[in-house]
Amino acid sequence: MNTAYQGEHLLPGQLGQFFIILAFGSALFSAISYYFATTDHDKLNKKWLWMGRIGYFLNTASVIGIGSCLFYIIYSHLFEYHYAWEHSSRQLPVYYIISSFWEGQEGSFWLWGFWQAVLGNILIWRAKSWEKPVLTVIALSQALIASMLLGVEILGQRIGSSPFILLRVAMTGAPIFSQPNYLTFVQDGNGLNPLLQNYWMVIHPPTLFLGFASMVVPFAYAVAGLWQKRYKEWIQPCISYALFAVMILGTGVIMGSLWAYESLNFGGFWAWDPVENAALIPWLTLIGAVHVMIVYKNTGHSYFTATFLTLISFVLVLYASFLTRSGILGDTSVHAFTDLGMFWHLVIDVAIFAAIAIVLLVVRFKEMPISKKEEETYSREFWMFVGAVFLALSCLQLVVVTSIPVWNAMFKTHIAPPSNPVTLYNVFQAGFAVVVTLLTGVTQFMKYKKTDTTRFFITTGVYVFSAALITAVIVYVTGVYKLHIVFMLVMLGAIYSLLVNGKVLADVFKGKIKLAGSAVAHIGFGLIMVGALIAAGTSKVISQNTSGLDYGADFDKGNNSRENIMLYKHEPYKMGDYTVTYVGDSVAAPNHYFKVEYKKYDTKGNLKEEFILKPNSQYNNKMGLVSSPDTKHYIFHDLYTHISMAPLNVMQAGMPAGHEEDANDDANYNAPVTHDISVGDTIPYRDGYVVLERLNKEAHIQNIPLDSTIVAVGAMLKVVSHGITYETEPIFMINRKNGNVFNFDRKVDDAGLKFRFSKIMPENNKIEILLYDQPESKRPYIVMRAIEFPYINFLWSGTVIMVIGFLLSIFRRNKELKTI
Amino acid sequence: MKKSAIFGIVTIAIAIAIIICTYGSSSSYGTFKDAQANSGELHIIGHVDKQKEMVYDATKDANYFSFYLRDTVGNECKVVYNSTKPEDFDKSDKIVLVGKMTKNGDFHASTILMKCPSKYTNDKIDVTADAKKSSI
Numbered sequence: 001m002n003t004a005y006q007g008e009h010l011l012p013g014q015l016g017q018f019f020i021i022l023a024f025g026s027a028l029f030s031a032i033s034y035y036f037a038t039t040d041h042d043k044l045n046k047k048w049l050w051m052g053r054i055g056y057f058l059n060t061a062s063v064i065g066i067g068s069c070l071f072y073i074i075y076s077h078l079f080e081y082h083y084a085w086e087h088s089s090r091q092l093p094v095y096y097i098i099s100s101f102w103e104g105q106e107g108s109f110w111l112w113g114f115w116q117a118v119l120g121n122i123l124i125w126r127a128k129s130w131e132k133p134v135l136t137v138i139a140l141s142q143a144l145i146a147s148m149l150l151g152v153e154i155l156g157q158r159i160g161s162s163p164f165i166l167l168r169v170a171m172t173g174a175p176i177f178s179q180p181n182y183l184t185f186v187q188d189g190n191g192l193n194p195l196l197q198n199y200w201m202v203i204h205p206p207t208l209f210l211g212f213a214s215m216v217v218p219f220a221y222a223v224a225g226l227w228q229k230r231y232k233e234w235i236q237p238c239i240s241y242a243l244f245a246v247m248i249l250g251t252g253v254i255m256g257s258l259w260a261y262e263s264l265n266f267g268g269f270w271a272w273d274p275v276e277n278a279a280l281i282p283w284l285t286l287i288g289a290v291h292v293m294i295v296y297k298n299t300g301h302s303y304f305t306a307t308f309l310t311l312i313s314f315v316l317v318l319y320a321s322f323l324t325r326s327g328i329l330g331d332t333s334v335h336a337f338t339d340l341g342m343f344w345h346l347v348i349d350v351a352i353f354a355a356i357a358i359v360l361l362v363v364r365f366k367e368m369p370i371s372k373k374e375e376e377t378y379s380r381e382f383w384m385f386v387g388a389v390f391l392a393l394s395c396l397q398l399v400v401v402t403s404i405p406v407w408n409a410m411f412k413t414h415i416a417p418p419s420n421p422v423t424l425y426n427v428f429q430a431g432f433a434v435v436v437t438l439l440t441g442v443t444q445f446m447k448y449k450k451t452d453t454t455r456f457f458i459t460t461g462v463y464v465f466s467a468a469l470i471t472a473v474i475v476y477v478t479g480v481y482k483l484h485i486v487f488m489l490v491m492l493g494a495i496y497s498l499l500v501n502g503k504v505l506a507d508v509f510k511g512k513i514k515l516a517g518s519a520v521a522h523i524g525f526g527l528i529m530v531g532a533l534i535a536a537g538t539s540k541v542i543s544q545n546t547s548g549l550d551y552g553a554d555f556d557k558g559n560n561s562r563e564n565i566m567l568y569k570h571e572p573y574k575m576g577d578y579t580v581t582y583v584g585d586s587v588a589a590p591n592h593y594f595k596v597e598y599k600k601y602d603t604k605g606n607l608k609e610e611f612i613l614k615p616n617s618q619y620n621n622k623m624g625l626v627s628s629p630d631t632k633h634y635i636f637h638d639l640y641t642h643i644s645m646a647p648l649n650v651m652q653a654g655m656p657a658g659h660e661e662d663a664n665d666d667a668n669y670n671a672p673v674t675h676d677i678s679v680g681d682t683i684p685y686r687d688g689y690v691v692l693e694r695l696n697k698e699a700h701i702q703n704i705p706l707d708s709t710i711v712a713v714g715a716m717l718k719v720v721s722h723g724i725t726y727e728t729e730p731i732f733m734i735n736r737k738n739g740n741v742f743n744f745d746r747k748v749d750d751a752g753l754k755f756r757f758s759k760i761m762p763e764n765n766k767i768e769i770l771l772y773d774q775p776e777s778k779r780p781y782i783v784m785r786a787i788e789f790p791y792i793n794f795l796w797s798g799t800v801i802m803v804i805g806f807l808l809s810i811f812r813r814n815k816e817l818k819t820i
Numbered sequence: 821m822k823k824s825a826i827f828g829i830v831t832i833a834i835a836i837a838i839i840i841c842t843y844g845s846s847s848s849y850g851t852f853k854d855a856q857a858n859s860g861e862l863h864i865i866g867h868v869d870k871q872k873e874m875v876y877d878a879t880k881d882a883n884y885f886s887f888y889l890r891d892t893v894g895n896e897c898k899v900v901y902n903s904t905k906p907e908d909f910d911k912s913d914k915i916v917l918v919g920k921m922t923k924n925g926d927f928h929a930s931t932i933l934m935k936c937p938s939k940y941t942n943d944k945i946d947v948t949a950d951a952k953k954s955s956i
């Protein structure tokens with residue numbers, strides 16, 4: 001059946017699809033040309049080289065073309081395209097349109113391809129004699145990424161998933177598409193997941209994918225070195241690129257955890273979720289690789305380890321993308337993508353690069369310049385090597401545990417992940433961190449080749465002793481001593497590393513400028529460890545709920561020990577050192593902000609501190625209530641507050657259009673109490689009292705013109721509830737001609753009250769007021785959770801310092817580099 | 821013995837220890853029947869019975885949520901979770917519980933995992949809201 005659909009814009013999609021095919025073809029062409037350029041013995045023949053370059057430039061142009069088309073589609077709200085409909089909506093501000101661009105798998109593949117295109121161009125410009133073999137690998141990787149976007153059917157099998165698929169194609173069979181004018185019914189898209197509407201989501205994915213993309217460069221250099229038998233030469237130019245990759249990927253990972261901390265509700269910055277692990281895994285091996293590459297450059301040792309770790313890092317990047325994108329994690333991760341039918345495609349991607357790495361390692365093993373001599377025990381190279389191996393082991397542990405669903409699929413087993421994975425990861429990774437942090441200190445005191453042992457032991461002893469003293473104080477003050485012993489050892493290692501690298505940094509200022517990068521990066525790493533350890537280890541839920549029904553001791557032993565408190569509006573609640581009150585709401589559609597007032601008093605009852613936090617919730621049609629926390633940042637700790645639950649009627653009451661009179665509104669209140677009062681009288685009620693201040697004989701009611709036949713009287717009431725005063729004016733109206741009476745009720749929502757002025761009794765100068773009082777369950781309230789994170793700023797500042805250290809190292813290594 | 825050989829053995833030993841520990845600490849998927857027989861924590865996959873009552877009343881207790889779950893073999897059991905009702909609970913169909921049986925026969929969940937990404941793939945077009953506009 002051919003329906004002529006109306007109102008569709010097919011051009012941008014067709015153009016985009018054309019660019020995808022072109023990107024795939026040109027990358028493949030470039031890879032093949034570069035391959036022949038590398039293997040061609042005629043050095044003067046530049047034909048292959050130029051074909052490779054042209055292919056790569058064409059690929060870069062097409063990748064930019066794909067991005068422009070996709071952005072145009074999302075930006076112009078062309079909801080005939082599935083991607084735009086799925087990930088964006090009309091209300092999204094421009095900067096979130098950018099994040100919806102990479103919310104889906106296709107967009108993030110594009111991002112990866114884009115960065116790889118940029119890096120490839122930099123290498124064409126700078127790699128000189130390495131260009132041909134290195135670009136062969138990168139163009140091949142580029143072709144595989146483009147193939148993920150193809151969305152073309154070959155032999156009945158769809159290859160890749162295109163972002164330019166039309167809505168009606170993606171959802172073939174839906175009845176709505178039988179109408180040619182279906183687009184008039186699809187006025188808006190699904191919108192962006194509210195949790196991703198955060199500024200970190202604008203910059204975190206590009207950073208992370210630049211990190212992933214840059215991992216291919218060290219891999220390509222290692223492959224080129226083995227392939228071209230330039231065994232020793234590849235390492236030096238590779239170090240700078242590897243440093244760049246770990247710097248960017250590390251920054252991307254920490255940005256992700258900052259986003260999780262700022263906008264997710266699990267109450268922390270790291271949860272060992274498979275998606276987080278996936279980014280950490282290749283980082284660990286490449287950071288190990290960087291160290292052994294430096295060892296090799298300086299001493300000639302650890303060649304195999306350096307090559308192996310460099311190669312495996314990129315294979316692990318691909319493996320990680322297989323884990324998160326193939327849907328295999330299934331029930332074990334909340335965040336992983338669902339399968340787009342690319343399972344085997346992703347497996348093949350990993351297999352191709354793993355095969356390249358393994359074949360080269362095996363074929364070239366005999367020719368590798370592996371040193372026959374052993375390292376000295378007291379040499380820097382030996383302990384750096386040990387450190388790298390431990391980084392690889394910590395990576396192994398992450399891989400083994402994260403891959404449990406993969407083992408299940410491979411061996412047809414049915415093992416569940418550990419029921420308490422966080423503890424398992426923490427203890428294991430802390431164990432490795434002890435060794436690694438200690439080594440970052442120890443190796444700084446050693447020299448390459450041979451160290452004077454007596455001097456080494458004296459200085460190490462002095463520093464370990466001072467570190468132990470400082471650690472003891474920190475552990476005692478922060479309360480880390482309550483944790484597992486291994487965490488205290490990590491603290492010792494981190495403090496020791498900080499002291500030693502601080503000393504090295506002091507030497508830098510005395511003129512040993514070369515050491516600056518490593519000292520600064522290690523200080524940053526030490527601070528990250530200290531900050532993460534204290535913040536995660538001693539974070540305290542301060543909203544411990546002591547009230548509530550008692551369900552027996554059996555329940556309190558669970559992991560989820562009553563961490564939420566409920567606050568009625570305007571009713572102060574004592575929470576730890578703070579008195580918290582839910583004081584009000586503000587709505588900036590689609591977000592509903594709950595104002596939570598924190599007050600801190602000293603022992604004499606004087607107000608010491610006062611601030612308001614505004615955690616928010618968003619009611620999303622597809623996902624229900626989605627909340628984001630708000631955090632008060634101090635220098636030495638953070639106070640994190642998160643709405644776990646809010647009744648929907650509160651959310652709706654906050655909405656601008658929610659104030660229509662409801663005929664059944666009385667049902668929301670207890671049966672009214674009648675009070676006959678005169679001016680000046682007081683009515684006491686549960687939370688305070690009400691005073692009739694005066695009667696207003698000239699009351700106005702909107703939209704009702706007053707004439708001589710109508711008398712309207714307002715009762716000016718002052719309501720005092722929990723010490724807060726409200727004014728309200730219920731109105732009594734009577735038509736003199738026919739005697740009809742109207743009551744205009746007035747509500748004081750914040751106090752949960754409604755007033756009706758029902759009768760005037762001139763004979764005794766009294767009026768009748770009906771007081772409606774909301775039952776507890778109908779009153780606005782929130783359920784919230786508050787957590788204190790001590791010293792978390794060490795974690796963030798450590799990251800910044802580490803990045804500076806990496807930058808200094810890159811500058812140093814580039815200076816040493818004379819590429820030919 | 822060479823130093824590198826010793827170090828190699830240590831490395832391999834740690835690697836094996838990692839694998840054994842992973843296997844040892846791993847939990848298992850099971851049913852409510854298994855949970856009754858076992859005292860340890862285990863994973864239960866099942867569907868929420870939306871016909872039966874789901875209790876969460878913050879005004880009574882903000883940290884008590886209970887519902888009924890039907891496991892993969894069809895047994896049904898009351899589940900108690902000592903926290904708030906998860907935000908997207910109503911939207912999810914299949915869920916995974918981690919927890920154990922209590923003496924009184926309720927299942928006490930320490931973690932509720934909901935497969936959220938279904939919200940990305942749940943391709944239902946919401947046309948009702950916009951049908952009015954098209955008539956103009």
